[in-house]
Amino acid sequence: MSASRGSRRRKARRRADMPLLGGARPPIAALLALLLAVAGATALVLGDRDRASLDAAVLTSQQHVAEDGALSLRASLDESATDLQRAAALFTGPEPVPADTVLDKLGKVYNKWRGTAVIDPVGGTLLAARGENIPLATVLKGAPDAKGDDKDGKAFGVGPRLVKLRSGETRMLVVAALRGGDRPRLLVASGTLNVPGISSGEDRTLLVVDSAGTVLASDGPSVSRKSWAEKARKTAAGDSAKTPEPGGHPGASGHLMGGGKRGEERTAVGYAAAGRAPGETSAAGALGLSVITSVEVTEDMSAVRTQAFGLAAAGILLALALVVGWVLLRTVQRPLLQLYLESRRLSRGELDRPVRQFRGREPARIGAALESLRKQRLGGRPTRTGRARGGFGTRGTVIVCAAVLLAWSAPLLFLLNRAGSTVTVPQQLVEDQRRRTDTAADRVRKALNEGWADVASVAQIVGAGGGKDGADKAVLETTLREHGRYRSVYVLDGDGKVLSRAGDSPRHPGGKKPHPDSVVQLNTSGKEPAVAAYAAVPGGKGRTVVGEYDTQFLISLVTRPGLGQVWLIDRKHRIIAADKAHGYRAFAKLPGGHLNDLAVSARRDADGTAILHRSRNSSLAAAAPLGDNGAVKGLDWQVVSAQPAAWLELPEYTAERHTMLAGLLGVTAAVACLGWLFIIVIRPLRSLADQAEALAGGDRKTVLFPQHHDEVGAVVRNLELIRQQLRPATGSAAKPAGRN
Incomplete structure (x- = not known):
């Protein structure tokens, strides 16, 4: 009875001494779990991409067209x-x-x-x-x-x-x-109440509806009898009260798919409410208007087949995970547990049997040092064990395991399932790029013309005031405060001298007469473009009111989501403004010769033009001139846009992104868990091998302290107890590192 109780006590103490957290077991277990999760995700996300329903890119494009129209x-x-x-x-x-x-x-x-x-x-x-x-x-x-x-x-x-x-x-x-x-x-x-300035063409329908779904204006083919039109109207009206997403369209927007006349044709529908975001002041936003756009497209019934590839990749990763886990268990975790048991036995004075032999460089070195210490406890002399020559090191084992896992991840991340330049991009997306670019150009033209009209109305007041400086100053300050589009507003005399101003310093060339009534580009170089609206004062004897546009106002005109990179360029193809998401340098050239060629062809075509530029990385590009209507007729500006085809939601690019995601997850799991294992276990184990050999060689002064409460730390504590037992009785006793 007493013997069984003693055995149970020894087993309980042994379990208490073994670390429950830390050491080799958590990173190995985490690596296996993550690799199994990555294998499952790979098989799940790399499914066949069916094109029987319209590509998401086409539907999303219709939503953006409707949003542009609503805006x-x-x-x-x-x-x-x-x-x-x-x-x-x-x-x-x-x-x-x-x-x-x-x-x-x-x-x-x-x-x-x-x-x-x-x-x-x-x-x-x-x-x-x-x-x-x-x-x-x-x-x-x-x-x-x-x-x-x-x-x-x-x-x-x-x-x-x-x-x-x-x-x-x-x-x-x-x-x-x-x-x-x-x-x-x-x-x-x-x-x-006109339909927004979007080129409709023969295949596109544009509707403006109120909150009750009544069509107030339309353009393009009639769609009054189609069920999807009524559904889009109700959806747009019903969603208009929802809170818009941060940074998105200020109002409800979305897309849906309607039936077509023939089996291969469907109707892509986009809708957007012309509402206002929270905190905005918009008189028209309270009218409950919505814009609906639809276009007939031909479906591609083919599919991108990646299901078999995903299952094969997941199966290979599963096999590699089992192999890597088995190798780490046999070469790292099991030797560590055996070293702990052997060192614990020696620290307790159980010296009757030799220390077992270990495979692997570091475990073999530590095992040889423990055997030398056992003999010294029995009366032998300290001897240098020397470094174990045979066997493969634990660091090399971890490196090989990492290389095996990276050999699976790297091809997915860089080589396999590449879409390339042969992807079938629907022609509808090219047309939508042109239409949206033309809408952006129309928006810029209207904004600049409206700005000139505001300056002209100020000129009317200045003329009625009789040229009094105080009255002019008050009018200019009021105008600058009420109009966010200007950086400065000022009055010039017939010789170009500034008579009164509000805002920043005028950039009209000194000593030069004012320009005629128009919107003028004042510089062609520098850090910031200078664009101003000139309006002569009626009966003012050459006096002119000038309103200089703020650069941020120009940037806001060409910033639209889903259009890619957008530039506002002058007649020499120098960049005046660009969308704020990508930044720009004023008066820089367009990035790419194909964009310059596109701008040249767009100048000859009043409706703008668009291309699908085939290269290593295909892109959609479009250019649209501002036109010669109103005060901007002398500018000869254009809006140019370019969007990489890889940004589109096409099945080929979706499969490529999912393949890269699987490879990235594999790399992350391997690097994180094996790096964790190397830092927490492998490096302290290599240091432990050096300390054990030094102790076996006669170093009795160096106190051994464990770095972590794990298997390696437990072996270090046992070695410290052995060191204290081997010290001469006359030496100063060192404080034990811990009780075992």
């Missing part, structure tokens, strides 16, 4: 509303400006409205009108009551609204208060 629509409507509010503010004064004078001056600056009118809201009287008739009942419905006691006119700003005419056309009415005199008046303008 353009919202910006156009917001600009119309803001322009009328600012124009009404120009006529603020103690005395009311005659209604006919207001409309005449408004028509000289802005020509975007189909009809304008000045209304007396108290009596419902039409004081003056230009252009088409405006439905007064709709305007007066939101006007203040007959008392007219709103002195500051805030109640008059009823905001934009949509009106359906008897002809079936839709108009957007914008109302602003004319503050001046005792009687309130309303300035009203009606504009056409």
Whole structure:
């Protein structure tokens, strides 16, 4: 009974001495688990990529087209509303400006409205009108009551609204208060709700719908009888209230797939709400408008076959994982446990049998040192054991295991399943690249022309002020504060001298006369482009108001997600602005000769052009000129875009990315776990071999301290106990490193 109790106590002490955490077991177990997970992920992600349903790249492209259209629509409507509010503010004064004078001056600056009118809201009287008739009942419905006691006119700003005419056309009415005199008046303008500036072509349909799904404007083939159109309208209207993703489209957007006339044709649909992001101020964003685009595409019924490849790769990795795990268990973990047991036996004085022989360089060296120490405990003399010559080192074992695993991962990461330049890129994506680039050029053109119109309206105020510096300064500061597109606004005399300014220092060339009414590029070199809008002051004897555009404003015009790299270039193909995601250097050349050739061909084609550039890394590229409409007609600028084909969601590139992902996961698992094993176990084991040989050779002064509480640390503690037992009785006793 007592013998069995003693045996149980010894087993319990042995289990207590063995480390539960740390050492060789956790990294080896983690390596096996991770490799099994990578094998499973490889078999899972490398499935066959079916093209029977439309490529995700085509559907995503339609969503981006709709987003561009919604953004353009919202910006156009917001600009119309803001322009009328600012124009009404120009006529603020103690005395009311005659209604006919207001409309005449408004028509000289802005020509975007189909009809304008000045209304007396108290009596419902039409004081003056230009252009088409405006439905007064709709305007007066939101006007203040007959008392007219709103002195500051805030109640008059009823905001934009949509009106359906008897002809079936839709108009957007914008109302602003004319503050001046005792009687309130309303300035009203009606504009056409046009489809956004996207080239539709014969195969593309564009719709503008309201929150109820009613089509307000359309372009392209009729789709009124297709079920998908109704579904897209409801989805766009229903999703418009959702919170947009950070950095994404300011409003709901998405895509869906509709049926086609024939089995191989389907309809790719994209929709986007012209809403506003949280915190934004947008009058048009509250109208509940959405843009829907659709295009007929032909499906490719082929598939990218990678399932067999994925299963084979996973099977090979599984076999390698088992082999590597078995090797590490036999050459690292098992010898460490046996060394621990042998050193523990010697430290307890069990010297009756020799130390077993070990394979492997470091275990063999430590085992030989332990055998020498056993003999010294029995009365022998210290002897130098020397380094074990035979066997393969543990460091070499880890390196070979890493090489085996990297031999599986490296081909996946760099060689296999490469898409190359022979990938079938749908022609629809090339057309969408051109359309989106043309939309970006239209956006730049409208923004610059609207900026010039704002400067021209300021010139009207400056002319009415009679050239008083104080009054001009106040107008310029107000303009700069209300317009984020300018870096500075100033007034020049006929000789180019600055009379008054607000904002940063003017960059108009000193001593040079002002440019005629237009948007002008002021420099062709330097760190920052200088672009300004010039508008002559009526009756100002050569005086001109100049508004210099801010560079960040130009960058924001060409920044669109999913379009790749976008550049705004001048007539010499020098970069004026580029999307902020990629950065640029002002006045640098386009990166690539094919882009220059594309810009040259686009200058001859007013609708722009696009190509699929075949090279080692294929790319979609497009160029679109700004055109010669409005104040930008003398610039001869273009918008150029380029997008690597590898960025597209095509099955070939998806398979390539998944293959690279599997290789990367394999590399990560091998490097992490084997590096962990090398740092925690292999390096301390090599150091332990040197310490054991030194102790066997007669070094009794060096105190041995364990680095970690693991198998190697346990052997070090046992060697320290043996060292203390071998020291002469006259020596100063060293404090034990730990109890075993």
